Amino acid sequence: MADAIEDHGTSLWKDAWIKLSKNRLALFGLAVLIMLIATSLLTPLIAPYGYETQNLNMGATAPSLQHWLGTDIFGRDMLTRIMYGGRVSLMVGFIATAVALVIGILWGAIAGFFGGRLDAIMMRIVDVLYALPFMIFIILLMVVFGRNILLLFLAIGAVEWLTMARIVRSQVMALRNQEFVEAANSLGLSQWTIIRRHIIPNTLGPVIVYTTLTIPSVMLLEAFLSFLGLGIQPPESSWGLLINYGVETMEEFPWLLIFPGIALSLTLFALNFLGDGLRDALDPRTSKD
Amino acid sequence: MAILEVNGLKVYFHTRNGVVKAVDDVSFSVDRGETLAIVGESGSGKSVTCYSLLDLLPKPPARIEGGTALFDGKDLLACSASEMRQHRCNDIAVIFQDPMTSLNPFLTIGEQLIEPLIYHPDRSQIQTRVEAKRTAVALLDEVGIIDSHARFDCYPHEFSGGMRQRVMIAMALITEPKLLICDEPTTALDVTIQAQILRLIKKLQETRNVAVIFISHDLGVVAGIADKVLVMCDGTIRETGGTDDLFYRTQNEYTKKLLAAIPEGAKTLPNRAKSDEILIEVTHLKTYFRNQLNTNNSEENRYIKAVDDVSLEIARGEILGLVGESGSGKSTLGRSILQLAPTTEGSVKFSGQTLTGLTAKQLVPWRRKMQMIFQDPYASLNPRMTVFETLSEPLLYHGIATWTTIASQVKQLMDDVGLSQAQLRKYPHEFSGGQRQRIAIGRAIATKPEFIIADEPVSALDVTIQAQILDLILELVERHNLTMMFISHDLSVVRYISDRVVIMNRGVIVEQGDTETLWAAPKEAYTKELLAAIPLADPAAERKRIANI
Numbered sequence: 001m002a003d004a005i006e007d008h009g010t011s012l013w014k015d016a017w018i019k020l021s022k023n024r025l026a027l028f029g030l031a032v033l034i035m036l037i038a039t040s041l042l043t044p045l046i047a048p049y050g051y052e053t054q055n056l057n058m059g060a061t062a063p064s065l066q067h068w069l070g071t072d073i074f075g076r077d078m079l080t081r082i083m084y085g086g087r088v089s090l091m092v093g094f095i096a097t098a099v100a101l102v103i104g105i106l107w108g109a110i111a112g113f114f115g116g117r118l119d120a121i122m123m124r125i126v127d128v129l130y131a132l133p134f135m136i137f138i139i140l141l142m143v144v145f146g147r148n149i150l151l152l153f154l155a156i157g158a159v160e161w162l163t164m165a166r167i168v169r170s171q172v173m174a175l176r177n178q179e180f181v182e183a184a185n186s187l188g189l190s191q192w193t194i195i196r197r198h199i200i201p202n203t204l205g206p207v208i209v210y211t212t213l214t215i216p217s218v219m220l221l222e223a224f225l226s227f228l229g230l231g232i233q234p235p236e237s238s239w240g241l242l243i244n245y246g247v248e249t250m251e252e253f254p255w256l257l258i259f260p261g262i263a264l265s266l267t268l269f270a271l272n273f274l275g276d277g278l279r280d281a282l283d284p285r286t287s288k289d
Numbered sequence: 290m291a292i293l294e295v296n297g298l299k300v301y302f303h304t305r306n307g308v309v310k311a312v313d314d315v316s317f318s319v320d321r322g323e324t325l326a327i328v329g330e331s332g333s334g335k336s337v338t339c340y341s342l343l344d345l346l347p348k349p350p351a352r353i354e355g356g357t358a359l360f361d362g363k364d365l366l367a368c369s370a371s372e373m374r375q376h377r378c379n380d381i382a383v384i385f386q387d388p389m390t391s392l393n394p395f396l397t398i399g400e401q402l403i404e405p406l407i408y409h410p411d412r413s414q415i416q417t418r419v420e421a422k423r424t425a426v427a428l429l430d431e432v433g434i435i436d437s438h439a440r441f442d443c444y445p446h447e448f449s450g451g452m453r454q455r456v457m458i459a460m461a462l463i464t465e466p467k468l469l470i471c472d473e474p475t476t477a478l479d480v481t482i483q484a485q486i487l488r489l490i491k492k493l494q495e496t497r498n499v500a501v502i503f504i505s506h507d508l509g510v511v512a513g514i515a516d517k518v519l520v521m522c523d524g525t526i527r528e529t530g531g532t533d534d535l536f537y538r539t540q541n542e543y544t545k546k547l548l549a550a551i552p553e554g555a556k557t558l559p560n561r562a563k564s565d566e567i568l569i570e571v572t573h574l575k576t577y578f579r580n581q582l583n584t585n586n587s588e589e590n591r592y593i594k595a596v597d598d599v600s601l602e603i604a605r606g607e608i609l610g611l612v613g614e615s616g617s618g619k620s621t622l623g624r625s626i627l628q629l630a631p632t633t634e635g636s637v638k639f640s641g642q643t644l645t646g647l648t649a650k651q652l653v654p655w656r657r658k659m660q661m662i663f664q665d666p667y668a669s670l671n672p673r674m675t676v677f678e679t680l681s682e683p684l685l686y687h688g689i690a691t692w693t694t695i696a697s698q699v700k701q702l703m704d705d706v707g708l709s710q711a712q713l714r715k716y717p718h719e720f721s722g723g724q725r726q727r728i729a730i731g732r733a734i735a736t737k738p739e740f741i742i743a744d745e746p747v748s749a750l751d752v753t754i755q756a757q758i759l760d761l762i763l764e765l766v767e768r769h770n771l772t773m774m775f776i777s778h779d780l781s782v783v784r785y786i787s788d789r790v791v792i793m794n795r796g797v798i799v800e801q802g803d804t805e806t807l808w809a810a811p812k813e814a815y816t817k818e819l820l821a822a823i824p825l826a827d828p829a830a831e832r833k834r835i836a837n838i
Binding site for chain 1 (some may be wrong): 341373424528624626629649653654655656659660661663664665668670671673674675682683686687716718729732736
């Protein structure tokens with residue numbers, strides 16, 4: 001029998017980590033993501049060129065030893081631009097999704113758990129926000145606060161949490177009447193403890209799946225906004241923006257589309273592998289081996 | 290002549306964790322007009338045996354590995370999908386366990402009844418709607434649906450559980466099958482309804498001369514209606530024989546164990562310290578729920594009166610049995626006493642302290658002293674918490690244990706409820722139903738409560754497991770000097786465990802009294818009806834009982 005100290009440590013998260021560490025595909029995804037994030041963080045130090053350094057003589061050259069991924073029509077190094085673009089894209093993806101996650105889970109869990117009038121009010125607020133045209137909302141924000149990258153994160157997060165809240169709420173409503181929640185009630189646990197310990201961990205499956213879907217859609221949303229001139233502007237870049245410009249010149253200079261596309265797809269693959277792994281790892285019903 | 294003859298049937302499930310021999314070399318036969326009961330605990334393969342005959346098993350993972358099933362001389366296991374459809378339509382019918390889910394809620398029962406007649410695979414046998422309706426209405430009359438012509442156009446939710454099961458029986462019989470398979474047809478029903486359905490099946494079988502295979506986990510239920518009994522365990526036949534032989538003269542160890550597990554008579558606890566101190570005092574308690582379905586808000590119908598003016602007392606050290614059928618308000622009463630359901634009027638006192646009207650915060654110290662054990666051991670444990678977490682939560686929350694003592698205290702609890710300490714790190718899904726109920730009991734006694742409400746703690750369990758859990762509860766009551774309210778629909782279980790019994794119906798107390806006094810001389814008509822409805826594990830007595838209903 002294990003000693004007392006070891007007994008304490010057994011928990012869903014620890015077991016989940018053990019299971020995750022046995023899932024090769026998920027580990028691969030995690031490694032790719034860590035690599036991408038590390039590269040983004042170090043970009044100013046390791047990028048071969050400056051992101052706005054133009055060399056008009058070298059406009060739109062194919063990949064070569066000098067420019068590994070080629071250059072764009074202004075002769076800017078694509079590798080550098082993808083590295084800088086990754087900073088923006090990953091930041092938008094993770095921060096906006098994190099905002100959506102935190103607000104969405106809390107909002108949905110509270111509405112679903114307490115039900116009744118509180119639920120009605122909270123969900124009507126969600127409905128109103130849903131009905132608000134997204135573009136007008138963003139343009140309003142830009143007009144009032146000026147263009148700002150943080151505002152962009154906020155605006156995207158403020159839209160994405162709505163769906164998350166609905167997903168969590170429906171999960172919680174099904175869980176609320178389960179006997180183990182009533183058992184927790186009869187133990188006298190506070191409502192917050194019940195939500196935190198008994199409700200939220202049981203909603204994780206769908207939440208994780210939805211999260212892995214949200215991150216890429218947020219990245220593309222940023223590209224769309226930037227394309228309309230509401231997000232970031234050249235010479236700064238993001239993967240979405242690079243892809244958008246790449247599409248325009250796809251026939252003459254395919255590398256302008258292919259390489260940012262590969263970067264985005266790689267992230268999505270890694271996220272999906274990790275997400276699937278996490279979902280399985282957090283469900284104790286899947287076997288440990 | 291045997292209408293169905295099964296020989297050496299083998300059904301294996303090929304799962305990720307290896308091959309499970311669900312049915313392993315099973316042979317039996319049923320004659321025309323005969324009732325064969327297949328009895329076994331959950332996982333014994335009794336349902337799989339019957340479903341494999343009709344090709345109703347999910348394949349994969351199930352695979353039929355061998356054997357024959359001759360129905361009227363034709364092998365069911367070897368016939369094609371369209372032949373099987375013919376058989377299902379014409380010859381063999383099934384009644385499922387849960388009448389609440391086996392009818393389509395979006396179709397009227399009439400529409401569902403005539404379905405096999407108007408969409409018959411054999412075109413020559415297709416009937417017109419008018420003909421089919423005539424047949425169906427006549428059949429509804431036969432199964433005891435009153436005003437059958439009008440009820441033909443009603444939706445399933447407009448029927449009670451017992452009535453739905455009658456509709457299911459009519460549906461099974463409408464094609465005039467030669468073999469009727471009943472898979473636990475009365476398990477989801479109240480005792481009084483169960484008795485009526487058993488009688489109906491027996492009567493229909495006699496008038497129509499069909500063969501019946503009656504699957505049940507309860508030997509008591511089959512005693513009165515079976516001609517032959519087949520006892521199954523772990524996919525194999527343990528014993529087969531005539532009903533009387535099996536009940537009165539069995540030599541088989543497993544059958545003996547099953548028979549012994551049926552709770553009979555009362556168990557007396559010699560060392561119980563009974564006192565006159567009143568621990569729980571309920572006065573004029575009312576719990577009403579707003580009636581949401583009701584459209585005309587007359588004063589009378591605005592509320593569902595789940596508990597309506599109930600007063601009772603429980604002495605310290607007493608086990609009070611609370612009996613009622615579904616919808617009687619017994620569970621709501623339990624939850625109202627523990628302040629888990631909001632009460633409308635009246636008061637609940639716990640050793641002198643009024644609990645009604647306290648805020649959630651004020652209740653916390655009292656929660657420690659009163660706990661609950663729930664019915665469904667699959668739903669009452671958080672699937673994402675290990676046993677250790679589940680058991681340590683109440684201890685830590687109420688400050689009974691600290692981080693240094695918690696491990697030893699949790700291990701002590703595991704000992705108390707008869708589980709191995711090595712299983713602390715496992716999750717609930719890794720345990721069987723009985724073991725899970727032990728964990729739930731461990732959680733309930735963790736805070737060393739004075740009062741426990743057990744809400745149907747054994748009704749989701751197999752009989753042999755049920756007996757073990759009942760004994761565990763009795764042992765813990767004795768050892769920790771607990772006071773208990775034991776809620777159940779099962780009168781035999783209540784009699785076995787309780788000192789005193791309260792009988793509830795439609796939110797009010799019908800009768801209460803000492804268990805044996807009440808059993809010997811029930812005063813109210815409802816009590817008499819309930820007691821008469823208990824199935825007896827004695828074929829001769831049970832046959833007489835069914836005939837008299």
